[in-house]
Amino acid sequence: MNNSLLVILIASGIGYGTPLLFGALGELLAERSGVLNLGVEGMMLVGAVMGFWAVQRIHANTGLTLAAAVGVAALAGAAMALIHAFLVITLRASQIVSGLALTIFAGAAGLSSYLGNDLNLAGNPARVTFHAVFSSHLQNLPVVGPIVFGQNVLVYASWLCVVLVSLYLSRTRPGLNVRAVGESPAAADAMGIDVVAYRYAHTLVGGAFAGVAGATFTLAITPQWVDNITGGAGWIAIALVIFAFWRPVLCLVGAYFFGALQSLSPTLQARNITLGPTELWTNAMPYLMTIVVLVVVSMSGARRRLGAPASLGAPYLREER
Amino acid sequence: MRIERRLWQPRWLVVAVPAVSLVFGFFASGIVLLATGHDPLSSYRQLFDAAFLSNGALGQTLVSATPLAFTGLAAAAAFRMRLFNIGAEGQLYMGAITGAAAGLYFGGRGGPSAFAIAAMVVAGCAGGALWALIPGILRAFFRTNEIITSLMLNYVAGYVLTYLIFNTESYWRQTKGFNATVFPTGKPLPPSAVWPAATLHSQGGIALPLGAGLAVLAAAVVWALYSRTRFGFEAQVLGDSPRAARYAGMRTRRKILAVMGISGAIAGLGGASQVGDFSHALDGDPNGLQKQFYGYTGIVVAALARYNPFAVVVVAFLIGGLENAGNTLQGADFPSGLVGVMKGVILFSALGGELLVRYRVRFGRRGAKAAAEPA
Numbered sequence A: 001m002n003n004s005l006l007v008i009l010i011a012s013g014i015g016y017g018t019p020l021l022f023g024a025l026g027e028l029l030a031e032r033s034g035v036l037n038l039g040v041e042g043m044m045l046v047g048a049v050m051g052f053w054a055v056q057r058i059h060a061n062t063g064l065t066l067a068a069a070v071g072v073a074a075l076a077g078a079a080m081a082l083i084h085a086f087l088v089i090t091l092r093a094s095q096i097v098s099g100l101a102l103t104i105f106a107g108a109a110g111l112s113s114y115l116g117n118d119l120n121l122a123g124n125p126a127r128v129t130f131h132a133v134f135s136s137h138l139q140n141l142p143v144v145g146p147i148v149f150g151q152n153v154l155v156y157a158s159w160l161c162v163v164l165v166s167l168y169l170s171r172t173r174p175g176l177n178v179r180a181v182g183e184s185p186a187a188a189d190a191m192g193i194d195v196v197a198y199r200y201a202h203t204l205v206g207g208a209f210a211g212v213a214g215a216t217f218t219l220a221i222t223p224q225w226v227d228n229i230t231g232g233a234g235w236i237a238i239a240l241v242i243f244a245f246w247r248p249v250l251c252l253v254g255a256y257f258f259g260a261l262q263s264l265s266p267t268l269q270a271r272n273i274t275l276g277p278t279e280l281w282t283n284a285m286p287y288l289m290t291i292v293v294l295v296v297v298s299m300s301g302a303r304r305r306l307g308a309p310a311s312l313g314a315p316y317l318r319e320e321r
Numbered sequence B: 001m002r003i004e005r006r007l008w009q010p011r012w013l014v015v016a017v018p019a020v021s022l023v024f025g026f027f028a029s030g031i032v033l034l035a036t037g038h039d040p041l042s043s044y045r046q047l048f049d050a051a052f053l054s055n056g057a058l059g060q061t062l063v064s065a066t067p068l069a070f071t072g073l074a075a076a077a078a079f080r081m082r083l084f085n086i087g088a089e090g091q092l093y094m095g096a097i098t099g100a101a102a103g104l105y106f107g108g109r110g111g112p113s114a115f116a117i118a119a120m121v122v123a124g125c126a127g128g129a130l131w132a133l134i135p136g137i138l139r140a141f142f143r144t145n146e147i148i149t150s151l152m153l154n155y156v157a158g159y160v161l162t163y164l165i166f167n168t169e170s171y172w173r174q175t176k177g178f179n180a181t182v183f184p185t186g187k188p189l190p191p192s193a194v195w196p197a198a199t200l201h202s203q204g205g206i207a208l209p210l211g212a213g214l215a216v217l218a219a220a221v222v223w224a225l226y227s228r229t230r231f232g233f234e235a236q237v238l239g240d241s242p243r244a245a246r247y248a249g250m251r252t253r254r255k256i257l258a259v260m261g262i263s264g265a266i267a268g269l270g271g272a273s274q275v276g277d278f279s280h281a282l283d284g285d286p287n288g289l290q291k292q293f294y295g296y297t298g299i300v301v302a303a304l305a306r307y308n309p310f311a312v313v314v315v316a317f318l319i320g321g322l323e324n325a326g327n328t329l330q331g332a333d334f335p336s337g338l339v340g341v342m343k344g345v346i347l348f349s350a351l352g353g354e355l356l357v358r359y360r361v362r363f364g365r366r367g368a369k370a371a372a373e374p375a
Helices: A005-032 A040-057 A062-090 A095-106 A111-118 A143-149 A153-171 A172-185 A184-190 A196-219 A233-243 A250-270 A278-298 A300-304 B010-037 B038-053 B057-079 B089-106 B115-143 B146-166 B178-182 B210-228 B232-240 B241-248 B252-279 B296-305 B308-327 B338-358 B366-372
Strands: B003-004 B195-201 B206-209 B359-362
Touching: A005 A040, A005 A153, A005 A196, A005 A233, A005 A250, A005 A278, A040 A062, A040 A111, A040 A196, A040 A233, A040 B178, A062 A095, A062 A196, A062 A300, A062 B338, A095 A111, A095 B338, A111 B003, A111 B338, A153 A172, A153 A196, A153 A250, A172 A184, A172 A196, A172 B115, A184 A196, A184 B178, A196 A233, A233 A250, A233 A278, A233 B146, A233 B178, A250 B338, A278 B115, A278 B210, B003 B089, B010 B038, B010 B296, B010 B308, B038 B146, B057 B252, B057 B308, B089 B115, B089 B146, B089 B252, B115 B146, B115 B252, B178 B338, B195 B210, B195 B359, B206 B210, B206 B252, B210 B232, B210 B252, B210 B308, B232 B241, B232 B252, B241 B252, B252 B296, B252 B359, B296 B308, B296 B338, B308 B338, B338 B359
Parallel strands: none
Antiparallel strands: B003 B359, B195 B206
């Protein structure tokens, strides 16, 4: 039963979907405050390389090392996000160009490969990695075994993050303020909410999430460092936020769906099943579906109901409101 | 400290900001080099040697600069209307696919070479334009944000490109010969479809590819379009103030479609030039053309040129030199990834410098304002 196609797809979809989920949650927080950050791919790659570096250089017990590595990755991601935040919030630069600049600066053939090569990280497997935590007895349970108990700590942490982000946005005062800042910064400002501080904070936290997303690759999925290890996952994470209508719980569903699509092609190949040009459509599907969702979202009236922050991408200038 | 909007932008700042950005890019990357234990001066000397001075360097720089001129122009043409077409990457792939198809088809029929090349140019433009029209139509008719859609289509185009060479026996794929069974490659263009190059300096190996000439021509066309025609004027008004344009009765939808089409056509021409000028076969390798990120770097070029078409050509040459050096140099003084870091820092500082062009930073209290205002 645990070898059935569906169970394998869901279980591996959760594995591949976890970095997408982390990245999307971070981007969601930034976008809810009105800052579009197209630098997710770059932040992820820097998080991936720094997390891997930490695991290779820190010699403590396994749990502590991994926790420190995730912390380093989060810090690295937040540091990258700080550049973007400074440019778009303080200097009022174009969010689109700045985000792309961040990906060019930090991403493949940029800072991440500079660091990876300069710190001699290529060629060695990670000293310690995230493994499945539960006993093999639990993992062998039918259906729920591989899906629920066969995952590593990062997966469970991502579930906790979904709950926390969701509660934060819908049930807390600061969460309400963020949404106000993203919808109408002028009104939020008039209410006494510090728009600049909120935008900085959420862009930085978004970067930290992206850093952890990158570390998920180098510490769990493929525990090694190679250049461009994320392979475009950052862009899928950005797409996912739209796909999920800016809602954390839907991010989880979408992330696992896109993750399952990624593992569909090798899984089908292993079973000698061909469904047309499998490679092509499974790879292109997340992007095409996001376009479809975007079109639906942008149809008249639907935009507001579905949750796109009204001031997304617009700088806030108190003197020009 | 107060920041206020300028009523008019001084000319000298428009030139000074990109120039200072370039210098600052080198300075900040120098700090990165120092911090990681390299000698920046020796790295930069090697960089200039490899980019411009050493034997054959200029020729290679032209090879890197040509696609950047196209993608830079594509970005500049669209960004001027505040249409953020960041899909030049995918439009370039599509232009390469259609351009290669035209070259393979017409080059093999024994007609005159000029005809095959012209067909490739037209097909490349058409392929890029059609791909750009997808986000264009969605923007014009459904008001869908073109940034994300054009970006998403880059990946789709990349997968299509790889698919055509690697996962199917398509028209573009080389199916005969021993090598074809070992590693999938594109079918080579017939000789009559290969684009000519004007030799500038035979010993130094400097040749001006036809694509570079076409890029300069495209720059002239974009410049004339935006500064000499009603179309260009209306497009800029639409970019600056869509509401004013609508009140004046300008046709928004048509203009969006036209500008996206033009932008995509230029990027697509860049793709055809890649096939015709340089690779002479469709390059579907995910680590080949797709690893060059010409489309994204084109945005750096366009931003640094402040969307001026002729400045795009100049900046493309400079950044092309950087790219060329990054491709040839690899070693202790030149860690890989340095070029990406430099491009990023240059773009960051150009973006930050925009603040100085658009706003005035004033120190002191409000009272000083009247005295400093130049009427």
